[in-house]
Amino acid sequence: xxxxxxxxxAAILVAGVVLFAAPLQAQKTLRVAFPIAENxxxxxxxxxxxxxxxxxxxxxxxxxxxxxxRPVKLVPNTADGMPVxxxxxxxxxxxxxxxxxxxxxxxxxxxxxxxxxxxxxYSMKRIFDPKIRSYYLYLFENRLVGLDAPLAEAxxxxxxxxxxxxxxxxxxxxxxxxxx
Numbered sequence: 001x002x003x004x005x006x007x008x009x010a011a012i013l014v015a016g017v018v019l020f021a022a023p024l025q026a027q028k029t030l031r032v033a034f035p036i037a038e039n040x041x042x043x044x045x046x047x048x049x050x051x052x053x054x055x056x057x058x059x060x061x062x063x064x065x066x067x068x069x070r071p072v073k074l075v076p077n078t079a080d081g082m083p084v085x086x087x088x089x090x091x092x093x094x095x096x097x098x099x100x101x102x103x104x105x106x107x108x109x110x111x112x113x114x115x116x117x118x119x120x121x122y123s124m125k126r127i128f129d130p131k132i133r134s135y136y137l138y139l140f141e142n143r144l145v146g147l148d149a150p151l152a153e154a155x156x157x158x159x160x161x162x163x164x165x166x167x168x169x170x171x172x173x174x175x176x177x178x179x180x
Contacts, residue, residue, distance in 0.1 A: 044126045047135040062094060062120065078115060090145075096120070130155045 038051040043059055046052055062079040065072055076082065080095040100115040102108060127134040128151055142148060 044123065044132050044134045044136065060100070060115075062096075094120075128154070130158065 034050040034053075036048070036050060038046075038054055039048050040046055040051055041055060041058065043055045046055060060078050062077060063074050064077040066075045069075075074082075076097070078097055078100055080097040083092040083094045085092055094117070096115060096117050098114070101112040102115065104110055104112050124140075126132050127136055127140065128147065130151075140147060141151065
């Protein structure tokens with residue numbers, strides 16, 4: 001006599017799929033396991049690969065790579081075009097694309113707020129802040145015009161006095177110490 005099921009193992013497998021698939025499908029949640037815990041979600045403070053992977057999907061950058069292009073190229077994300085380079089490769093001016101908004105939040109009075117160049121300047125100032133102790137400071141130290149003196153003062157006083165010029169709300173300009 002032949003059983004209606006090929007084996008008891010198959011019956012258990014089918015029952016398991018039916019019982020566990022329905023709740024997972026309803027949640028529509030992708031779960032990704034990392035071998036270690038992330039060390040935070042503050043982009044200026046993180047230093048490990050796994051935290052960087054999480055931050056890369058949470059925060060928008062000015063530029064991103066187009067990996068489908070050959071050769072791979074850098075393309076604007078929240079920037080309104082590629083940077084304008086002047087002064088022999090020392091000065092970069094970046095315009096921020098209009099129409100990009102933060103989600104409504106109590107920090108913004110419960111309203112949406114448009115992304116501006118000041119948001120990127122603030123993020124850069126946090127890298128330079130001695131209290132933050134950003135891992136990425138080495139990328140800018142002794143490389144941006146006007147950064148060294150305020151950074152030394154901030155280190156001495158224990159507070160952030162670093163300023164970066166931002167021209168209006170849509171443009172950010174930085175000048176490197178020497179050309180590439």
